[in-house]
Amino acid sequence: MQYSESRTRNLRWLTYASIGLFIISFWMIFSYVGPERTQGEVQRIFYTHLGAFFASFVLFVVALIAGIQYLRTRHEKWDDLGLSAIELGLIFSLINIVTGAIWARPIWNTWWTWDPRLTTVAIMWLAYAAYLMLRAGIEDPNRRRRFAAVYSILAFSSVFLTIIIIRVRPDTIHPVVAGPTSTSEGIEGDFAMSDRITTTLLFTIFTYVVISITLLWHRIRLENRTKLIQARKMKLLLNA
Amino acid sequence: MIEIESLVKTFGYFPVLRGVDLKVERGQFLAFLGPNGSGKTTMLRILQGLAKPTSGRVLIGGWEIPKETFAVRQQLGVVSHLPLLYDSLTAEENLLFFARLYDVPAAERGDRVHTMLQQVGLDKRAKSVVQTFSRGMVQRLAIARALLHDPAILLLDEPYTGLDVDAAALLDHLLTEVAGVKDGIRTVIMTTHDLGRAYQHATHVAILSRGKIGYYGPTSAMTTDELPRIYAETVGMMTTA
């Protein structure tokens, strides 16, 4: 991507907006919305938990699209996008897993349980970690990009599994927050949504998605600059 | 037969081929020389349709790469320093397998395989597993494999690597007699580090240096002793420039 003044300005504004949104959502989580009826204060972590999940979901979808686009066009920029999205996606899903564990300790009385939802999220994380391993293992840069793109498409099957598993597995104890659920009652840790909870939840999710896009942009810029330096080095070496 | 126009191939930011122009007429035997890292291997992989050129035009027998690779592949026979054969299959099974892959008509398949085995002198070992073969025998079988489908173009990628003196002499013989090189039926491109053999077989010599053709000319215009000098000059000149 070409360096341009207007892009830099846009990114700067987006960064400010992200920071602003984050502060507002922080305030909403801790002050605007009251403690949940049965779970009390600990439920507040749920907003971050879900926000991080949606951010990682968006990033993995971006990686999927980038993978397909790379194979079609063989433009390096799609590979950079895919790599950046997956790196960030891993971070956000780690936030998702850790906050989930913190929430689960008082609610389910355990940090971790081999519930289908938790298992598939863990597997999803491992699949994308494997993506980084694959990249590290292949030396030829063109082949590395091709394989990475193919694998990012394959790895998306684990995201898909994570999304559908709580809808087909009736024995999960993980609450289904959005969409239809196969179990309508008796879920441990399910909670009723008041208007304020819904507003805060949606706002936090929006905030996290914006933050993830901002970070993605920064990450790609970093990659571009590294490449630019490399290209200049190469040029110097060849002309020397 | 083979036409290459301003062929460029880059890996990332690193240009391996920097505008190669080359024309090989039907029946020519081109020795393709160059030091390691000069882009020889990349060039061959492009001709084989295993790598896509970054830019430039490559025509083989009138078919364009990479658009019409199927047609191109059918006219190519490749002998490499790797055997490209299956160890746990017999000589005959190997050839039959590749005959099927190259769509040699079912009716001719058996005959063709046996003729080839005979020509490379392996008919007595047809039922033996390749694992038990010596390096020289494997190379003979590899030639039979490359000629199975009667290709118009033969690509030889360092065919002498790992051969002892006898096996190399036999390969010389096979190249001139069996592969039909003498009669000018086939167009041949051979990469090698062996300048003597290059001079012995080739009608033309091309020397690749740092991604460009540094020298091109017929062997008839030089003596045996001249080729090493030309080679050293071409390669050396480019590296000090």
Added chain:
Amino acid sequence: MSATTTTPETTSTTQPKKRRLRTPYFQVVASLAWKDLRAEARGREMVNAMLLFSIMAVLIFSFALELDRQAQEATVGGVLWVTIAFAGTLGLGRSLAAEKDKGSLDALLLAPVERSALFYGKMIGNFLFTLAVGFLLVFLLTVLFNVNLFRPVLWLIIVLGCLGFATTGTLVASMSVHARAREMLLPILLLPVILPIIISATRASTALLTELKTEDWLPWIQLLVVVDFVFLLAGFFLFDFIVEE
């Protein structure tokens, strides 16, 4: 020569006959599968290693999980699929490494054949070897775990599960052979991706063996069919990109 590519020179030298431009799809698939079976029938290196490994794995499982009858019924499905997955991974690595190291993968790619035909040909070999492990386990687990596995529906699950495994496995292994630490990388790359297959196959087997109602195992088999289909299709489209530069 003119710039137009529509009138190529006649290039065949001693065979004036007109040839097909590319080898028929099925011919490629069949000859590749035949080649793998023939080579394996002679050496039996891969299948022997896989079978021996699964015998050892099952023995270890049966020692490690000293279970009562009920628990055995609940566990045997898991043991079956874990063993298939690990033994299968062992075979896959070898199957594709064998193609790469002697340069024969290049030889295959040099032929005028569709890439996806090569994929399906390779996949069939791997599928049959994995299936051999699956059916050996049927005998072995019936004896060692004292659970009757001679049930046609279970066999169907094994066939579907192995098919999905071999498809995904061939695809992933054809990437991992190019990596530096390929033996290590293959299971790391493969296991997260085949999880949908292993989960649904295990669930279906367990539900079947613990005598649950048809509604409890049928959806898993349906899911297995869908996942198999998706991966077979993915192989068709993605294998090209793996082998072609």
